[in-house]
Every structure is written in structure tokens, then in C-alpha cells.
Amino acid sequence: MIKTRVNICGVEFKNPVIAASGTFGFGREYSDFFPLSKLGGISTKGLTLEKREGNKGIRIYETTGGLLNSIGLQNPGIDGFIREELPYLEKQDTVIIANVGGSTIEEYVKAVERLNETSIHMIELNISCPNVKEGGMAFGIKAETAYEVVSQVKKVCKKPLIVKLSPNAENIVHMAESCVKAGADGLSLVNTFSGMAIDIRLRKPVFDNIIAGLSGPCIKPIALRMVYEVSKAVNVPIIGIGGIMNYEDALEFIMAGAWAVQVGSGNFINPYISLEIIEGIESFMLEEGIEGLDQIRGVV
Amino acid sequence: MIKTRVNICGVEFKNPVIAASGTFGFGREYSDFFPLSKLGGISTKGLTLEKREGNKGIRIYETTGGLLNSIGLQNPGIDGFIREELPYLEKQDTVIIANVGGSTIEEYVKAVERLNETSIHMIELNISCPNVKEGGMAFGIKAETAYEVVSQVKKVCKKPLIVKLSPNAENIVHMAESCVKAGADGLSLVNTFSGMAIDIRLRKPVFDNIIAGLSGPCIKPIALRMVYEVSKAVNVPIIGIGGIMNYEDALEFIMAGAWAVQVGSGNFINPYISLEIIEGIESFMLEEGIEGLDQIRGVV
Amino acid sequence: MKGYRRTTVKSNVEIATNIYEMKISYPYAFLGCPGQFYMLKGWKAMDPFLARPISIADVEENTLSFLYEVRGKGTYLMSKLREGDSLELLGPLGKGFDTNVKGNIAIVAGGIGIAPMIYLLKSLNSRVDFYCGFRDQAYYIDKIKEYAKDIFISTESGSLGHKGFITDIFKAEKYNVVFTCGPLPMMKKVWDLCKGKKVYMSMENRMACGFGACLGCSIQTKDGMKRVCKEGPVFSGEEVFFCD
Amino acid sequence: MKGYRRTTVKSNVEIATNIYEMKISYPYAFLGCPGQFYMLKGWKAMDPFLARPISIADVEENTLSFLYEVRGKGTYLMSKLREGDSLELLGPLGKGFDTNVKGNIAIVAGGIGIAPMIYLLKSLNSRVDFYCGFRDQAYYIDKIKEYAKDIFISTESGSLGHKGFITDIFKAEKYNVVFTCGPLPMMKKVWDLCKGKKVYMSMENRMACGFGACLGCSIQTKDGMKRVCKEGPVFSGEEVFFCD
Ligand SMILES: Cc1cc2nc3c(=O)[nH]c(=O)nc-3n(C[C@H](O)[C@H](O)[C@H](O)COP(=O)(O)OP(=O)(O)OC[C@H]3O[C@@H](n4cnc5c(N)ncnc54)[C@H](O)[C@@H]3O)c2cc1C
Ligand SMILES: Cc1cc2nc3c(=O)[nH]c(=O)nc-3n(C[C@H](O)[C@H](O)[C@H](O)COP(=O)(O)OP(=O)(O)OC[C@H]3O[C@@H](n4cnc5c(N)ncnc54)[C@H](O)[C@@H]3O)c2cc1C
Ligand SMILES: Cc1cc2nc3c(=O)[nH]c(=O)nc-3n(C[C@H](O)[C@H](O)[C@H](O)COP(=O)(O)O)c2cc1C
Ligand SMILES: Cc1cc2nc3c(=O)[nH]c(=O)nc-3n(C[C@H](O)[C@H](O)[C@H](O)COP(=O)(O)O)c2cc1C
């Protein structure tokens, strides 16, 4: 009997494939394709305390093997989420991870406090958002800044707390260690890479914000390396993210030390991608006589 | 009259397209395809004081939109270069940039001293090599370590000194500033990103060294962003590198602030790629009424 | 909905410079309306990474037609498909035109904006005036003539019909309902000429998913951000040009 | 040398499970020798990023043949090419077999290692014994029979010829010169059986450029690192198995 289930910080996932934040909305669009209960879990679109409209101008730009996005946390706000999306998600029999963003520590803390009282299973703290108080530099760049926000959030957080790391961190291993010291129960990585594109005819950046976030298979080798390094350095569960497009990719992350994976941009080009990955992992385990994920987790 | 020529640290390039180190050998293989004099310049395969055989095991692994390499500085050593390759390169009427690697500061210094007495036009210091004294961590990660090696090299270097930055630097802008402070006459960026791949059947890393270097169009958006940020921060000429596959890419780097570009992995899939880029830049300038590269350099 | 389906190209013909009509076999129950679109992927690997949104141009038994202009890499690769090649597509997607309208109706199309309009024209129960503007070469004219009450043509080059823009000769006052698709400035002009009337316009934006998940295609509307792929691509004039 | 040239597929046929023979039009002066190879790119965009090395299987007037096995993404995409599709290729590359040899000659090929051996067989002036081992299905046998003095076949499944490995029935003592291509363990076995004789073996390695620039394909040899694409792919047994 093959067991793809995995327990992360006390939360039981029926399989290790989770929809990545910002690529799955609140699940509704995908439920046209398949029952969401098939997924290990869903990480919601990044939520902020207040509703946000997101960025102006071009929001999506294709690159070789990936895409740059500058959505800018368009979301209904925590209250809108609780009112309009959560009741629907609750019924789906899958793990609900609330992905939380913010521009100040207070904003993060308040958002988490509101979520404490809801049925979500886990919080994923997105520390890649620009920190308005520190002039736009993301919380996720310097280990000390991250320590600050994570420890403040941890003080109030009543749900298992996953911190989502940015690959733009100065040192991904120090960052991970710092977040764990600050109280993170688990880590997920990576978020998008800071990237850029220029419209040479207009002689202007493609994005109003100049810099946008790179995702997709193009980033996979770097993301995998980071997951590998972090998994050797910390003792909390890790969720691997970055360019996962098939079961082989997912298994690479698991062998590098990930307890579960998140699939992001891949959902856009194939809404069934997570199901195919789940099936692929199962067949691989069957073929290779692997009974549980723990037998291959971190073997590399 | 369109002028694609550019003067970088006193060295005149007939056009802004340079072959990137490690992707062009010492030019011989490409001279089967076209006269090397068509190029702005050639950066040699990374040279170390002593001859090196390079890494064992798999050296090349394709990824989406790029490749991982673990060649490991296979090169004939400075003396071998001077004896066997330089006489040939000297005759090619193009700028010769000696790319220099090393595992200790002494090794870098000695290599540069040997090159001082030769006809090469410029030195490109590759500080991404692992620093054996510091346990394998590359010189190019921490700004302080880079400062140390660059300032020591600068003391003896009689050629214009370009420092080639690693995108794995903790903070690319601080790194750039630090190298300039240490005496770099110019900067080139980026080198390859640390990446990884796992063979899931063997349950082992693909590369003997575990980590390898990622290059190709997959990295372009990140490389471009780094060139943009660095060009805003320092006042020395910058050479843009990373995933350049066509003239549009090259122009993006120039508009982001690069004085010239280097083309790397692209040479592998199209040996004529640099010539096509040069022609493309010229046509673009003609169409848009641009007379010299300075009119568009850093316009973004 | 099914995910991406693999089908086969029946024909793919350049009907004017850089304008192609592609027919594909579609042996599935077809439930699409005019104004809806498909995400098309006419390549087997991950470059281009994203599929491309293309409107339904026409529907026949077991066959879908697309009309597209070669603009960049994706449409270039599409143009290289030959009979028998395979193609993946997802759809029909989005909210199409409201065909349940009454009164005097006009369609105003600019350039490749004509693509979704033939199927619309065929689906409208009343007879409709069709205005189409081109840069130089006109296409699909015969097909339009078959179904339209009257056809008005303009070309910027003057090679056919009125020399200039289609909005120069568009008689807004004659109509109660106007459907338009084309460059944004053209649609804006139509809207300006039609204030007070029912104007439906098909919007474009870069898309990653095409089914509402990425928020990449959102545009500002009177009622907040709306996704072109889900709440659109057809919007009313008021929704889009609410700032005036 | 020219860079990548665009040519057209004439035919692409599956001659055994997962084994394809592709013929392409080659309207250029052909200067290749047996054992040389081409870098092939049968896709239009940058995924796969690298071209794939494939040996020259045969040469006819204005036509090149390749024989290949579908292993991964690249060869899979190649297998989907149809008549009239275009293909880019660079070559001929590398150092081929030395055909200027005398004495009793044998060719020992394992699996798809047969690919470069037909052209070699046709090019050798003396008559040659041909040993070929397959896993299950044999292919290209008729073609070999046309040119070989004698043919010896083995299959691991026993479906044809000797059941087992080709090296089981290879009579090394009969020959002065041996050419071999196939899995490394097979070639090693041939070398062990042939010590003292002239053994030429065609090596494989992952390649980025195929023309000597990247050093990605270098292997350790008796005389230091050598590039499979430039100093090879054909090496002598001593060069490769120098450690023994
Ligand atoms: C709902 C919808 C329906 C469409 N229907 C059709 C149709 O029936 N026929 C047709 O020819 N085209 C249609 N388009 C436009 C078509 O999707 C784009 O032309 C195509 O995606 C360009 O892809 P490419 O790879 O060729 O160009 P790219 O290389 O991606 O870009 C080339 C140029 O096109 C512009 N561009 C790219 N994508 C878009 C976009 N989504 N919207 C606006 N500009 C863009 C870029 O600015 C660039 O200048 C539709 C678009 C939408 C959103
Ligand atoms: C000089 C030379 C001549 C060749 N001639 C032929 C030929 O005539 N017919 C033929 O069928 N094949 C030939 N090959 C092998 C062929 O190049 C590979 O099978 C092909 O590149 C695999 O590409 P892929 O995308 O299908 O597989 P990938 O997805 O790249 O890999 C699939 C599997 O193949 C292995 N692999 C990939 N590339 C190589 C390689 N270069 N060497 C060894 N293993 C590899 C990988 O380990 C992997 O398990 C030759 C190789 C060389 C170096
Ligand atoms: C369009 C888009 C929107 C995203 N929004 C969020 C977000 O709101 N919060 C977050 O933590 N990550 C967000 N991400 C990052 C993804 O969750 C994921 O970390 C990243 O895309 C890398 O994975 P991938 O390569 O599989 O896409 C977004 C990514 C994309 C492409
Ligand atoms: C096979 C290979 C070998 C390389 N060797 C070197 C080297 O010796 N020294 C160096 O500074 N950079 C080396 N590089 C890095 C390139 O010069 C370049 O910085 C990098 O590949 C990014 O550019 P690209 O995306 O255009 O390839 C190498 C890159 C590749 C792919």
C-alpha cells in the first residue's frame, strides 16, 4: 500500500501536492475541471488585511520557460475572504492554507489575528512583499528583518505557521534559520525571483513597477538547489516550490528534502497538472517499491 | 552614420558584442564559421595559474530554457594559454579579454602578473570560483571577500580590470560597489546561477559536485534586473551577460545600462548568433534613427 | 470543463498578408457563443510557455475556425501548422456577446478585430450592418456579405472602400445596438459616437491562464477590477470607459 | 563550415519499436565520413534548448539518413516530424572511423549503436563481418546483408539469432581490426576480447555545442581530457580504456 499522505506541522495532507498561492485563486476556477478534494491542499491568493486592487499596467509577460508577473496582491482582503471565499473552500475537503501578505508588521499581525478564529488549517506568511516602512525593500531579503516580522506574528498566531521564503534573500540558508529561530513551524520556498523586461521600442520597462516576479520551469534548477540547501540546515518541514511541471520535478524536490510541493505557474498552462503529478508520484512509488514519501524524502 | 563602437576603460570595441567566457574556447572552433574580427571581443575560457582538467562525471545537463554546466575550469593554465592560444588570438583583430579564475588570492595575483606582460587587452576577474581557503564558498558571494581579492589583484594589474560578478552574491549592488571601491575599472555580470538537478531513478544529484551553474535564456529576466540595479549604483562601465539570444535581448541590456554585452550559451545553439545580434542592433539603430549606443545606453 | 484537448489541423491558409484562417477538427459537443475564445497551443514543448487566446471565428459541423494575425512568436508558430498537425486547445472561455438584442444593429470591426464578428453576425437573428476597417488588404468580405444587411469598408491605404478609418463613415445615429472589436482607440471612438446606446466591446489583454485564475488580465472597470478572460472579453461601453 | 542549415524531412518511419529511420533532403555538397555526426534540431523554439547529436546512418544522392531511438524529449519530438517538416542541422562534425585499414575486419554493434555502422560498412573497401546485438527486435538486417561478408545476430530475448549478448558469439581471434559502437559495457567487453588488436570505438556523451566549444563532452583519455565531439566520437580502445 502506497502512502502519499504527509503530516506537516500537525496538519494531515492526503498527498504532497499543493496549489501555490496566486496561481489558484480560491479554487473556484479549478473546480470547473476537477473536485478540489483531490489536492493535498490549496494555498490561497495572497491575502492582505484590506482589500487591494493590485497593480496597474501590464501584469503578465512571458519569458523563455516562464513568466514575469506583477499582479500586486489583488485580493478581497481578509474580511472579504472570510465572507465570500472561505465558506466555499471549507466544503472542499482539502487543506486550506491562508497565504498572508502585508506592508507593515502590524498589518501582518492583524491579518493573522483575524484568521486565527477561522477554519483555515495553516498560515503561509509571504514575506516577499515590499516593506513600506523600510522604503520598499522586502521583509524577505535580510534575515534580521524577517526575524522581526516572523517573531511578532508567531506571538499571536494560533495556527501552524509556515513562512514562505523569497529566493531574493541575501542568504537563503541564514534566512531559513532565522525564520525557524523566530518560530516558523515550517518553511515554503521559493517565491518568485525579482526579474525585469524592457520594451525596446518604447524604451521603457514593460512593468509600471519596473521589477516583477519570475516563475515557471526556468527557475526550477535554482529553486531546487535552495530547497536542498535549506533542508540540510533546518529541522522543520519544508514545502518545495519553483517551476514544478511534472511528477519528476516534484520528486526531485522531495528527494532534495521537501515534505510536500506547491505547483504554481504550471496550473495556468494545464489546469489538470496537479492531478497528473499526484498520479505520476504514485506510479513512480509503485514501480520503485516505495511505500511512503519518508523513504525518499531528502535521500539526496 | 551608425556607430556601434564603444570604448570601455580605454579599450576600443568595434561593436558591443563579446563572446562570453567558457562558451567560446579560445575562438578556434568559431573561426570555422566566421572571421573572429567581426566580434567586439572575446573573453577567453577561464584561465587558472596552473592547467586544470576540470570536473568528472556529467558536465552538461539541459533544463527548460537553459543548461546547467559543471565544466570546472578545464583550461591549459596561464602558461599554456600564452604559449598555445594567445599567438593565434593576437592575429584575429578583436579585443582579447583574459578571463581569470583562482582558488586563492595568491593564485589570482600570480595569474594576473603573468598576463600583465602579454598582448591581451583586458582582464576579466571571475570571482565565482570556490575559494578553497574559505571552505569552498565563492569569492563572489560576500562583498568583503570580493573586496579583498579585487584590491589585491588591482595592486599588481597593469591592464584594465573588469570584475565579473556572480548572481549568487548576497547583494548584487553592494557587491558591485565594493568591487568598484576595490579598484575595478569595470564590471561584467552575470555569471551562472547556482542550480541543481537530481536523477530520480538513481536518487542522486546529476552532477558529482551536486551544484552546477545555470545559464541561458531562462536566467535573462533576473540578469537584466541585476544589470539595471548595478548600473544605477556605480559609475564604471558595465558589460551585461545572461541569456542573450537575439538583438532585442542585447538592446534590453544596453537600455538597462550596459556598455556592451556578452553572449554565452547562445553560441552553442547557433554559432553565428553574435553576428546576427550585431546586425540586428545595427538595423534597429538605423530604423530608430539612433546614431550611437550612448543615445540609448541606460535610457530605462 | 475538460482541460486542454488535442485536435488536428484541417487547414491553415494565409488569406491576406500575415492573416491566417485555420480550421481544426472538433469532434466534441460544441457549446461556445460568439465572442468567446479558446486558449491555443500549437507547439509541443514549453517555449512559448503560455497558450494564446484566439476568438471563435466560425463554427461548422465538427469544425472550428480561427482567424488570426501573426504578431509574435506564438502566432508565428501557429502559422506554420499544416494539415494533420496537432494542436491543443482549451475552451470555450469567457463571456461572449449578448445576442438577445433588438433594434437596429451595427457591427464595427477594425483589422483582426473582425475575427469574432462573423460568428456573431451569423448568430444574430436580425439583419445587421457590418462596418469593417483595414489597414490595406481587406479579407472575409464575401463571407460577411452573405450574412450582413449592408457592408461598409474602409482601408487606410485607400485600396478598397473609404480611404481612412472606419469610424469616419460609421453612422452611429442609425443604430440602437453596436458591437465592436478592434484597437482600443477605435473602440473608444465608437463609444464616443454612441453615447447612450448599447455598445458591446470585446477587449484584449495579455493572458496567462485564460480561465480566471491568475488575475493577469484584469482591467479597471466601473465596478472594480474585472478579468478579461472571465467577466469578459465582452464588456459594455460604460464598464470600460467609465472615467469619461 | 556553415551554421545550422534548414532542410526538409523526406520520410520518418518507425522501423522497430521506438526506432526511427529519418531521411532528409540535403542539397549541399556532402563531405562527411562514417562515424561523423550532425547536431539536429527538429523544433522551432527554445525548448528543448540544445540540439541533439545523431550519427550519419547513410548517404545517398541529396539525401541523408539518420537512425535513432526515442529516449527522451528531443528524440520524441524528432519522431513526430512528418514529410515536409523542416529540421535544422549542423555538421558533419567530429572525427569519424579510419576506413583505411587492412586485414580481417569486424564490426560489433549493440542496439542503436548500429546507426553509424551501415555507412561505415559501405565505405570499407574490404568485406567485413558484421556482429549486431539487439534487445528484442532486430532492424536494418537486410541492408547489412547487402554489404557484409557474414552477419551474426543476437537478441537478449532470443527472438532472433543467438539468445544473449553479441559479445558471447564474437570471435575476436579471427580479426585484426574491430569497429564497435554500443553501450559502454559492451564496448569494454569487445576491448577486453581484443587486446592487442586495433579497436575503434564510437563514444557518446551529453553535448551542448557539438563543435568543441563548451568542453561539456570531454572524457578522460590516456592523453588527457578529449572532446567526444571534436577529437572523437571515434577513439581507439587504448585511448579510452587506458586505466586497465
Ligand atoms: C480574448 C482574446 C481574443 C483574441 N482573439 C484573437 C483572434 O481571434 N485573432 C487574433 O489574431 N488575435 C486575437 N487575440 C490577440 C492574440 O491573442 C495575440 O495577438 C497573441 O496572443 C499574440 O501572441 P504572439 O505570441 O504572436 O505575440 P507575442 O510575441 O506574445 O507579442 C507580440 C505583440 O503582441 C502584443 N500582445 C501579445 N499578447 C497580447 C494580448 N493578449 N493582447 C494584446 N496585445 C498582445 C505584444 O504587445 C507584442 O507587441 C485575442 C486576444 C484576446 C485576449
Ligand atoms: C556523437 C553521437 C552520436 C549519436 N548518434 C546517435 C544515433 O545515430 N542514433 C541515436 O539514436 N542516438 C545517437 N546518439 C545518442 C543521442 O544523441 C541521445 O539519445 C539523444 O541526445 C537523447 O536526447 P533526448 O532528448 O531524446 O533524451 P534526453 O531527454 O536528453 O535524455 C534521455 C536519456 O538519454 C540519456 N542521454 C541524453 N543524452 C545523452 C548522450 N548524449 N549520451 C548518452 N546518453 C544520453 C539521458 O541520460 C537520459 O536517460 C548519439 C550521441 C552522440 C554523442
Ligand atoms: C500570477 C502569480 C501570482 C502570484 N501571487 C502570489 C501571492 O499572492 N502570494 C505568494 O506567496 N506567492 C504568489 N506567487 C508565487 C507562487 O506562489 C510561487 O511561489 C511561484 O510562482 C513559484 O512557483 P512556480 O514556478 O511553480 O510558479 C504568484 C505567482 C504567480 C505566477
Ligand atoms: C559551459 C560554460 C562554461 C563557462 N565557463 C566560464 C568560465 O570559465 N569563466 C567565466 O567567467 N564564466 C564561465 N561561464 C559563464 C558565462 O561566461 C556566462 O557568464 C553565463 O553563461 C551567462 O551567460 P549566458 O546565459 O549567455 O550563457 C561558462 C558558461 C557555460 C555555459
Ligand code: FES
Ligand atoms: S488570464 Fe488568468 S485571470 Fe484572466
Ligand code: FES
Ligand atoms: S559538445 Fe561542446 S565541446 Fe563537445
